[in-house]
Amino acid sequence: xxxxxxxPNRAARRPAEELMSRLKVGGLTRLTSIDxxxxxAAVVYCQGCPWRCRYCHxxxxxxxxxxxxxxxxxxxxxxxxxxxxxxxxxxxxxxxxLQAGLADAIIEVRELGFKVGLxxxxxxxxxxxxVLPLVDWVGLDIKASPERYPATTGVAGSGKRAWxxxxxxxxxxxxxxxxxxxxxxxxxxxxxSRLLNRLVEAxxxxxxxxxxxxxEALDGGIGRASCDWITxxxxxxxANGQPAQLLVRP
Ligand code: SF4
Numbered sequence: 001x002x003x004x005x006x007x008p009n010r011a012a013r014r015p016a017e018e019l020m021s022r023l024k025v026g027g028l029t030r031l032t033s034i035d036x037x038x039x040x041a042a043v044v045y046c047q048g049c050p051w052r053c054r055y056c057h058x059x060x061x062x063x064x065x066x067x068x069x070x071x072x073x074x075x076x077x078x079x080x081x082x083x084x085x086x087x088x089x090x091x092x093x094x095x096x097x098l099q100a101g102l103a104d105a106i107i108e109v110r111e112l113g114f115k116v117g118l119x120x121x122x123x124x125x126x127x128x129x130x131v132l133p134l135v136d137w138v139g140l141d142i143k144a145s146p147e148r149y150p151a152t153t154g155v156a157g158s159g160k161r162a163w164x165x166x167x168x169x170x171x172x173x174x175x176x177x178x179x180x181x182x183x184x185x186x187x188x189x190x191x192x193s194r195l196l197n198r199l200v201e202a203x204x205x206x207x208x209x210x211x212x213x214x215x216e217a218l219d220g221g222i223g224r225a226s227c228d229w230i231t232x233x234x235x236x237x238x239a240n241g242q243p244a245q246l247l248v249r250p
Contacts (some may be wrong), residue, residue: 057216061094090117122165
């Protein structure tokens with residue numbers, strides 16, 4: 001499936017505009033039961049992300065260009081063979097909404113009969129709006145309160161974008177979950193509690209706390225993290241009696 005000698009030839013025959021809008025794929029998981037709730041799925045890892053989160057565990061997917069990526073046509077050919085065997089295809093990353101070709105790729109996948117999931121950090125709210133009507137489920141990462149985003153992402157203004165994406169998602173009818181990655185140093189207990197309250201106040205119904213994969217982090221000095229200290233008491237207090245569902249994903 002990885003692009004080989006045939007891909008550049010195929011690429012050379014395509015108009016430049018079409019090539020620019022083709023999805024850049026950095027990786028593919030052929031079967032997973034944990035990336036789309038309740039469905040067997042394949043995951044397409046989109047190449048490129050504008051942020052540099054200290055705990056990012058996909059550093060190979062951050063650059064916009066990659067020499068050893070997958071050709072989108074090959075991914076489609078694989079998916080055609082999986083009709084009837086897989087329920088869904090998840091676009092993950094990197095950051096899928098970085099790419100101009102995302103909507104077209106989603107449409108092609110829908111035409112094959114798959115449900116479509118999207119993992120996003122909300123980096124590009126406008127593109128998120130464009131694809132929301134095309135997807136069945138979204139997992140949106142919210143990393144911190146807006147003003148605290150740059151400490152994690154390294155990018156000024158990233159919090160405004162992510163929280164606008166949250167607002168847009170919450171006002172849509174698309175099924176979703178909001179994911180918060182927990183690391184004691186980046187999101188200490190008090191901040192986590194305030195963040196959860198803020199998410200609930202914004203109208204978030206399902207929040208998933210996930211442990212930071214600190215041992216694979218982009219910033220090797222980030223240190224150890226675990227979810228062990230997240231207690232039921234903290235979750236109850238954070239939810240503040242409102243109807244948010246809080247799950248912990250180890
Ligand atoms: S937004 Fe996601 S892919 Fe991008 S740097 Fe952060 S964790 Fe990595």
